[in-house]
Amino acid sequence: MSSPSPGSTSVGTGVSDRMPLPALNKAGHVAHCVRCLDGLPASLVEMDASRMAIAFYCLSTLDVTSMAERQISPTDRKSWKEWIWDQYAEGGFHSGPFVSVSGSDTAHPSRGGAGVVASAATAPHLIMTYCALLALAVLRDDYALLNRAALKCMVGACQDADGGFETMPGAGDADLRMTYCAFVVCALLGDWSCIDLPRALSYIQRCRTYEGGYGQTPLGESLGGPTYCALAALHLVPADHACAPQARLQRAEWHATVRWLLHMQAEALAPVGGGGFAGRTNKLADACYGFWCGAALAILGAGDLLDAHALGAFLAQCQYKFGGISKAPGEHPDPYHTYLSIAAAAIISPDPAWGLQPLDPLINATPETARWAKEHVSAAPPEPKR
Amino acid sequence: MADDTTEHVLYAERPEWSDVVPIPQYENIQPLAPIFYTPEYKDATDYFRGIVKTGEKSLRVLQLTETIIRLNPAHYSAWQYRYETLIVISAPLEPELVLTNALTKASPKTYQVWHHRQLLLTALRDPMPELAFNEEVLKADAKNYHTWSHRQWVLAHFDQAELWAGELPFVERLLNEDVRNNSAWHHRFFVSFENGSKGGTGEGADEAVRRELAFVKGKIALAPNNASAWNYLRGALNHTHLPYSTQAAFVELYVVDAVDADADRVLDLENPPPSQGAQLPCLAAIEFMADVHEARGKEGISEAVKLWRSLAHTHDTIRKRYWEFRIRDAVANTSVA
Numbered sequence: 001m002s003s004p005s006p007g008s009t010s011v012g013t014g015v016s017d018r019m020p021l022p023a024l025n026k027a028g029h030v031a032h033c034v035r036c037l038d039g040l041p042a043s044l045v046e047m048d049a050s051r052m053a054i055a056f057y058c059l060s061t062l063d064v065t066s067m068a069e070r071q072i073s074p075t076d077r078k079s080w081k082e083w084i085w086d087q088y089a090e091g092g093f094h095s096g097p098f099v100s101v102s103g104s105d106t107a108h109p110s111r112g113g114a115g116v117v118a119s120a121a122t123a124p125h126l127i128m129t130y131c132a133l134l135a136l137a138v139l140r141d142d143y144a145l146l147n148r149a150a151l152k153c154m155v156g157a158c159q160d161a162d163g164g165f166e167t168m169p170g171a172g173d174a175d176l177r178m179t180y181c182a183f184v185v186c187a188l189l190g191d192w193s194c195i196d197l198p199r200a201l202s203y204i205q206r207c208r209t210y211e212g213g214y215g216q217t218p219l220g221e222s223l224g225g226p227t228y229c230a231l232a233a234l235h236l237v238p239a240d241h242a243c244a245p246q247a248r249l250q251r252a253e254w255h256a257t258v259r260w261l262l263h264m265q266a267e268a269l270a271p272v273g274g275g276g277f278a279g280r281t282n283k284l285a286d287a288c289y290g291f292w293c294g295a296a297l298a299i300l301g302a303g304d305l306l307d308a309h310a311l312g313a314f315l316a317q318c319q320y321k322f323g324g325i326s327k328a329p330g331e332h333p334d335p336y337h338t339y340l341s342i343a344a345a346a347i348i349s350p351d352p353a354w355g356l357q358p359l360d361p362l363i364n365a366t367p368e369t370a371r372w373a374k375e376h377v378s379a380a381p382p383e384p385k386r
Numbered sequence: 387m388a389d390d391t392t393e394h395v396l397y398a399e400r401p402e403w404s405d406v407v408p409i410p411q412y413e414n415i416q417p418l419a420p421i422f423y424t425p426e427y428k429d430a431t432d433y434f435r436g437i438v439k440t441g442e443k444s445l446r447v448l449q450l451t452e453t454i455i456r457l458n459p460a461h462y463s464a465w466q467y468r469y470e471t472l473i474v475i476s477a478p479l480e481p482e483l484v485l486t487n488a489l490t491k492a493s494p495k496t497y498q499v500w501h502h503r504q505l506l507l508t509a510l511r512d513p514m515p516e517l518a519f520n521e522e523v524l525k526a527d528a529k530n531y532h533t534w535s536h537r538q539w540v541l542a543h544f545d546q547a548e549l550w551a552g553e554l555p556f557v558e559r560l561l562n563e564d565v566r567n568n569s570a571w572h573h574r575f576f577v578s579f580e581n582g583s584k585g586g587t588g589e590g591a592d593e594a595v596r597r598e599l600a601f602v603k604g605k606i607a608l609a610p611n612n613a614s615a616w617n618y619l620r621g622a623l624n625h626t627h628l629p630y631s632t633q634a635a636f637v638e639l640y641v642v643d644a645v646d647a648d649a650d651r652v653l654d655l656e657n658p659p660p661s662q663g664a665q666l667p668c669l670a671a672i673e674f675m676a677d678v679h680e681a682r683g684k685e686g687i688s689e690a691v692k693l694w695r696s697l698a699h700t701h702d703t704i705r706k707r708y709w710e711f712r713i714r715d716a717v718a719n720t721s722v723a
């Protein structure tokens with residue numbers, strides 16, 4: 001694959017004389033994720049709309065820490081895959097069964113119950129589709145149940161007249177998160193014919209701001225998450241595609257974006273959040289932006305320009321004593337910040353002793369999982385046996 | 387807030403709902419990340435699935451979806467179905483907006499609540515009160531990304547001169563409260579140079595840039611170590627293709643080690659000096675001057691390198707590798723040229 005070189009392991013001058021980093025409590029973080037996969041308290045009911053994302057963060061944490069093999073029993077693997085496929089309908093995935101109206105009487109909700117009246121309320125969700133495809137890759141699923149034509153149809157239907165992508169066809173809520181998810185699906189399928197790529201690229205371009213980052217929507221303020229989504233999306237466009245020239249930054253743009261991203265890192269001795277990345281100018285550091293900004297820099301081939309040791313020290317401080325990683329020191333952990341912190345550490349590699357798998361910054365998975373997803377999602381379905 | 391203050395009766399126990407067949411949530415034996423729902427949520431969503439299955443769109447659906455949204459404001463299907471119902475039964479949308487006001491204040495960080503507002507406003511076409519409501523929400527959290535995005539959407543979507551007219555004074559109010567509020571700076575850029583300049587202000591581009599340069603320099607003088615203001619200055623210059631060197635006389639005042647105490651020079655309104663007690667030198671000023679020198683080519687390079695070195699080794703060591711990269715990059719480019 002044509003992934004630009006992430007500035008991964010090089011250790012810069014002056015780093016050796018610094019304090020060694022605390023240990024990464026991998027076992028604790030894995031335990032946190034396993035607990036979340038087992039169940040969430042009622043207070044987290046808002047997660048009902050993003051259970052597939054929780055599954056993706058937790059399974060990917062196991063993957064990047066090399067614990068997937070050891071922690072996932074064959075029975076778990078089988079029933080988890082089944083659960084994910086239960087959320088499959090009309091070409092894409094739901095976050096969970098919370099809107100599945102076919103109930104347990106139909107063997108497979110994905111086939112839809114008879115007599116269900118069409119409503120956009122039951123359409124699959126583009127972000128959850130990305131999360132499900134990646135979670136299935138971690139579980140090494142063969143995607144035999146995937147209807148590629150329907151998936152392409154669903155992604156294409158999510159694109160609006162403006163070039164952006166909506167969470168669900170016709171939802172009217174486009175932002176760069178879904179552009180990224182749509183591009184990953186195309187990259188996995190190895191097929192870009194289902195979307196209007198020139199229009200999608202112009203949408204991304206319109207999200208650029210005077211600061212050098214990207215806003216969530218064309219008028220928005222520069223923000224770490226959408227900046228990652230924009231850059232990853234642009235670099236997912238294959239080099240041999242006719243649109244590739246429009247999908248790479250101009251020299252001046254590259255400089256402005258690298259500058260903005262690097263300025264998001266808080267000085268090491270800052271009273272709060274030193275070494276961590278903020279998501280916006282003049283905001284406090286938050287562990288997840290270590291990934292969004294760090295991965296964005298890696299994609300631009302500038303990953304070795306950030307201070308990996310200082311970021312590692314910040315992430316280490318965000319570790320919760322009973323496992324899991326929180327957005328800032330002293331806060332409560334969650335799967336989102338746990339995974340993204342570990343993914344950030346996998347990219348910047350602040351300490352070889354942390355022992356993490358490398359990460360494909362474009363797909364947001366280990367290279368092996370990304371390869372699996374590409375090989376198996378793109379593969380033509382086997383001939384139906386009759 | 388009926389559901390919060392009065393005893394909540396389960397839908398299963400409401401006679402007027404007895405004709406609906408609730409559909410329990412289907413999970414296989416070992417689901418991923420199951421949530422231990424409260425009885426109220428489980429009950430309401432069982433009835434919601436029952437309603438979605440039959441496709442019923444009626445007044446009572448509004449009651450049911452409100453219950454769900456109050457329990458879980460991120461329930462995107464409930465929101466979606468609620469909006470479809472409002473349209474199908476031609477419900478009056480003004481009361482819906484009043485209800486949404488309360489829900490917005492209760493969950494200002496939920497995507498769905500803002501999206502619902504957009505749908506309502508698009509249908510109601512009365513954007514003026516929305517800006518006042520928006521400012522009210524910003525009072526609770528002046529940096530909420532959703533609130534700002536929504537405001538920008540209102541301005542761009544309706545694009546009316548009366549809407550634009552109050553925006554600069556509005557931003558100024560927010561910057562007076564917190565001069566480091568980057569969302570406010572971003573909004574000011576949007577109003578001054580992007581969509582806003584096409585709207586109501588009716589002024590020329592030259593006039594806008596003159597006004598904005600004076601404004602941002604005044605704010606930098608007040609609080610020099612403010613990355614938002616410096617980014618704004620750079621953005622304004624880039625946007626209007628003015629070279630950074632046009633601001634050198636101003637920026638030089640911020641590269642020195644201390645405020646010039648016995649400054650008996652004539653006050654230069656174009657180039658306001660740092661306020662007394664300002665922390666100097668200002669990193670952003672050093673960076674800016676290095677860019678000015680770099681743009682001069684061969685003659686400027688050694689001066690630029692000196693400044694980048696001071697950032698790398700003294701003033702901004704967290705970005706040491708970046709400043710060293712800038713040196714390598716500049717040297718390589720000038721030797722090629």
Ligand SMILES: [Zn+2]
Pocket residue numbers: 286287288289327337
């Ligand atoms: Zn975060």
